[in-house]
Amino acid sequence: MTWHAVRVWPTDDHRAAVLDTLVSFGSTGIQDDGASVLTYLPWDTDVAALRTRLGDARVDITDFDDQGWQTQWQGTVVAHTVDAITVSPPWLVEGDGLRVVIDPGMAFGTGEHATTRGVLRLMQPIIREGDVVADLGAGSAVLAIAAAVLGATRVAAIEMDSEAIGNAEENVVRNGVEDRVHVIHGDATVLLPLLAPVRVVLANIISSVLIELLPVIAAALATDGAAILSGILTVERDHMLTVLAAGGWRIIDEHAEGEWWSVAVRTSA
Numbered sequence: 001m002t003w004h005a006v007r008v009w010p011t012d013d014h015r016a017a018v019l020d021t022l023v024s025f026g027s028t029g030i031q032d033d034g035a036s037v038l039t040y041l042p043w044d045t046d047v048a049a050l051r052t053r054l055g056d057a058r059v060d061i062t063d064f065d066d067q068g069w070q071t072q073w074q075g076t077v078v079a080h081t082v083d084a085i086t087v088s089p090p091w092l093v094e095g096d097g098l099r100v101v102i103d104p105g106m107a108f109g110t111g112e113h114a115t116t117r118g119v120l121r122l123m124q125p126i127i128r129e130g131d132v133v134a135d136l137g138a139g140s141a142v143l144a145i146a147a148a149v150l151g152a153t154r155v156a157a158i159e160m161d162s163e164a165i166g167n168a169e170e171n172v173v174r175n176g177v178e179d180r181v182h183v184i185h186g187d188a189t190v191l192l193p194l195l196a197p198v199r200v201v202l203a204n205i206i207s208s209v210l211i212e213l214l215p216v217i218a219a220a221l222a223t224d225g226a227a228i229l230s231g232i233l234t235v236e237r238d239h240m241l242t243v244l245a246a247g248g249w250r251i252i253d254e255h256a257e258g259e260w261w262s263v264a265v266r267t268s269a
Contacts, residue, residue: 130151
């Protein structure tokens with residue numbers, strides 16, 4: 001299958017809009033190196049329409065066959081240790097303590113991105129033995145698997161993109177947590193209420209989608225529950241704090257890395 005590799009060099013003012021556009025065209029994961037963002041879109045994407053939506057931003061689009069995916073990425077993906085958890089691809093066995101092994105597939109889920117590391121850092125003091133956890137926009141299922149490694153006994157890894165489901169399921173089996181982590185294909189706004197009450201919700205999604213999900217998350221949380229949100233640019237922090245306060249959320253922890261901000265919250269009730 002042929003994919004479009006799309007690299008965009010957005011201005012700071014339009015970075016959030018570029019991320020929204022890429023997601024709307026089918027992106028399941030975005031790598032951000034600070035200067036540019038990289039994603040992969042299905043072969044039937046209307047690239048002309050995409051270029052139009054991206055406006056004046058510099059865009060580079062190339063095609064590749066996903067048979068070469070592992071060869072291209074094995075040389076660039078490394079292991080990442082975040083406090084007690086080390087996330088690594090199958091070809092790198094590194095780190096002591098708790099390990100999560102992730103084949104990145106098409107979902108960019110090996111801890112390469114600061115947003116993933118932000119959630120991994122914030123979830124460790126929050127998740128406890130026996131927890132019920134929901135991971136919204138699970139991608140490779142790295143966060144769902146990490147939740148199980150930390151002691152959660154029931155984890156729903158919810159993902160809308162069908163292309164990511166197979167990779168997530170393989171990663172769950174690879175880590176031996178298939179008795180605790182269940183990959184579910186569908187819309188979090190529909191599925192999360194059916195899973196309630198949930199003690200911890202993980203959501204590493206762009207801020208505009210997070211804002212839409214906040215009421216659904218609040219309604220699904222157990223009385224002592226918490227949500228960990230990521231995918232938020234640091235320049236969006238003040239706006240997100242205003243939204244959270246208006247929704248009755250209180251901050252229990254936060255973390256920033258580069259231009260990305262992650263936050264752990266609870267409802268005030």
